[in-house]
Amino acid sequence: MDTSIGYEISFGGKVIVFGGAFRQILPVVPNGGRQEIVNASLCSSYLWSKCKLLRLKKNMRLTIGRSTSDIEDINNFAKWLLDLGEGNNYNNHNYFSKRAILAPKNEVVHEINDRLLALFPGEEREYLSSDSLCQTENPNSTQLKLYSPDVLNGLKVSGLPNHRLVLKVGVPIMLLRNIDQQNGLCNDTRLQIKRLYNRVIEAEIISGGNIGTRTYIPRLNLIPSDKKIPFAFQRRQFPIAVCFAMTINKSQGQLLSRVGLYLRQPVFTHGQLSVALSRVKSRDGVKLLILDKDGKPTDKTSNVVYKEVFNKL
Structure with a gap:
């Protein structure tokens, strides 16, 4: 038997299914910069040219349990999330207006948890x-x-x-x-x-x-x-x-009915804002508290998107 058969075939010819969303948080590279994070993504791998890309076009997270009368709001919210995830410009601040408080950094999360535990x-x-x-x-x-x-x-x-x-x-x-x-x-x-x-x-x-x-x-x-x-x-x-509060990274993959997003500082890596706002089924399920550099409430915040990760999609 020729044991060399399959050695040059990826995964020995087995079908491997990869799942994920490039609009969400990319692989974590300790002390890595933008280029290192993009290079660690699947679309930068030598295997990417051998992958067949299948797109899921229906947002099941938003549609499960929703009535037909909510379809327009669902579609608008879904489109807004896509635009946000791709770093497109948007001006609608009305969106910034099971329960959890999300924040980008551990230090803020610990402060919130300690305060709420005391209460x-x-x-x-x-x-x-x-x-x-x-x-x-x-x-x-x-x-x-x-x-x-x-x-x-x-x-x-x-x-x-x-x-x-x-x-x-x-x-x-x-x-x-x-x-x-x-x-x-x-x-x-x-x-x-x-x-x-x-x-x-x-x-x-x-x-x-x-x-x-x-x-x-x-x-x-x-x-x-x-x-x-x-x-x-x-x-x-x-x-x-x-975990009254958790980091945005920890919330990835969870479905919540109510989310409070506390941005004392802006998000700092690709996909964080998109992940935080897509934990709920509708815009009514999320409330934001955004502070400017002087600690005053504002209705604007920075978004971080590494658009080069979409180039090969």
Whole structure:
């Protein structure tokens, strides 16, 4: 048998289906600029010339459960989203006029969550993590002093729960790790806390295909993937974060009935504004608060679109 057959065929001749929207957020390249992000996209790959492009022309997100009397508004909103995603000019500020608050950056999201958690009724419960250097570091006495538990406790890393986690019954939370994908416990799944125990948290899924399912979330040993950290450490903590608010990137793929978009600073990468505004089915489902450089409300904001990513479509 000739084992060389298929070696020069992409994926060995298998049919592979890629899905996605170039109007939305492109691949994340740490510390990458515009050109690096565009180059990391599928349409810049050597495989792109061998792909067959199929276009989905009907916005199913907007039409599901809508009456025929809303067709005109739906079509207008869909066209506006397309124009926004492609960076076309628009002057209609009326559009800037299941619930979540979205913001471009983590620091703003954390401020909103802390404020709303303090206002939320109920008794707080505090969970502290156990942090230590990984054994792969072979830490000596000097490293143990330099990276003491107090130093590790103070580290705040994207995708990792904080050392101090404050929760209340009824608060919405988001998973930061895949726990049980078959049962809907995936990264970015939203849940609502039902009970708080010493070693587990009982919660109900409120997003995805397993809405209404009760589950228990344990503490896990979590190791950050951020390459900026010059040493490996692990944090034993519940893999969750409070999510009254979330970043626009985290909201990608979710369908919400109400969205509040808080733009204290403008969006900073391709597709963010398009993703935020397309989380809802109609323009009535989104409210925006936009601040200018002086911190005053305004009805204008910047949009970021790398139009060169559409050149090969």
